[in-house]
Amino acid sequence: MFESKNTQRTPISDLGEFGLINHLTTATKIKHDKTALGIGDDAALIDMGDHYQAISTDMLVEGVHFDLSYMPLKHLGYKSVVVNLSDIYAMNGVAEHITVSLAVSNRFPVEALEDIYEGIHLACERYNVDLVGGDTTSSRSGLVLSITAVGRVEKDKAAKRAGAGDNDLIVVSGDLGGAYMGLQILEREKQVYLDNPEMQPELSGHEYILERQLKPEARKDIVELLQALEVVPTSMIDISDGLSSELLHVADASKVQVNVYENKIPIDPSIYTICEEFNLNTTTVALNGGEDYELLFTIPIADHDKIKANPNLTVIGYVKEGTGANLITRDEKVIALKAQGFNHME
């Protein structure tokens, strides 16, 4: 009815998710002095005087981020809160409040929404955050969840993506690749079910990786641990899109080179078996599989003694001057890493 004056048509896929956000937000002007950190980190930081407030937001879309044929609604509610809180913890902060917006089509009964909210409330309980607002609206098609989390970050403890320095150690919490392999199992069993609805899904024995995919936890405990150990990361990011992608973000933002050892990347033993079954390389899975929501951070080498005994933390490499991210393989080859993780814009 109204013609747009803008007649060029560049496909979104030409830019990719990160390219697109950069492109759209280059014109963004910061007008308030109190905006300490804007777009481009896990969360924005607002200067509240004696502390920062961290703000982060995420949108989860049915058919893109989740598949309701195997994602129970309660888990979906739980996970959508957790992935947002993870961004606050990635600033070395404490999440305190969330808002939840929900668009749902009429095919969902009230009871389905009750299930989603049960998961949301459970996550709020576990992570000690208050649900303070939201919006509920209808949708013409699928389910869309949008959550905003806010939290408190002490000024002298804020960990951005920028800040990693020469000789720092690169540390990761937990283990990697589980969420991705959980997804592979679920996709396989979905296919079996679609081919023959009489078949029951074969999920037993895969509890760990299924939970990593369906009900991940955010590493609030690691933020508390670092506090107790008196370690302040020089940089930090959460692993939502895959280790490679996050390493590159840290290298770019910190203007350094990051180097990680293949044989140091923490991988749960069960992943090896299942990777073999799927004929996948465990290192590739750990590097590029997303949604583990572990924390990746750098610390001064002087802090090594404080963390080295902790089973939750693994030193996987080191920072040096330069650019980019490298993998040092088991046979000591150096391979430049590329971001091949999850891209929800493709």
Place this chain on the structure above:
Amino acid sequence: MFESKNTQRTPISDLGEFGLINHLTTATKIKHDKTALGIGDDAALIDMGDHYQAISTDMLVEGVHFDLSYMPLKHLGYKSVVVNLSDIYAMNGVAEHITVSLAVSNRFPVEALEDIYEGIHLACERYNVDLVGGDTTSSRSGLVLSITAVGRVEKDKAAKRAGAGDNDLIVVSGDLGGAYMGLQILEREKQVYLDNPEMQPELSGHEYILERQLKPEARKDIVELLQALEVVPTSMIDISDGLSSELLHVADASKVQVNVYENKIPIDPSIYTICEEFNLNTTTVALNGGEDYELLFTIPIADHDKIKANPNLTVIGYVKEGTGANLITRDEKVIALKAQGFNHME
């Protein structure tokens, strides 16, 4: 693939938007002392010590809240920011930061998103807010925008829905019904266009109401005016769903009865002509048409002198003990108002 244990299926429409939110959030527990006000007002209030922080969020869904056949994308970006800021002003606060999440299908080229962001940036400029974060993802079907606004509210000036007291005056800013009649014009011209794509839409002469619909403004100026006049509203709400609906919210939250005079409701002269053309009653349109984003508030009768000369403000009625909302008609009949405004859950 997985059976839900919850086998009841209550249609969402049984509850309606407000009923649904109430139903889903009754289990919400507030754990933090600093959560001064949770779900159920225009914005939540967080106690930051010397002031409150207001947080509000809204989700706009294509085909539900906007129709891209007549909503230019730049206007859509502008409007989606404005409707969120309006919620912060409705707390008598100053909006400072927003985050924007966007889900888009592949049918949108990058240039379409540039148009949306141009509108977002323009609104940020005009209202002096910083865009500090967001998320961009693909969608299987339409366009979904989710915006969260945060702002600052002085503790002694916070205006909630609750707080209206016996004998307070009811005041409204600007005029009502314009956005709804703008929508009627657009819907009519869309139909003409669909019937015959050769026809040009007949929009001239309707600039005011079209702008009310396509490019509404939030009443930041009224918050500043009240500040200058040294008037602190005893309650306040923004008119997004229609005057009737908002009056009932204030009456419910404040546990009072609100009474408004039909002949006092401010209506732009152009609305009378266009209502006649559409065979609609102007009072009904002003009461139930949504999206005007004016502010509705109550003040102590002692403050009447401070506001009475102002052309932006109209006293439309008074508060007394009791419950519910009444319209006092031109012939002095008293009619109980019902919420018949926009319901995005139907």
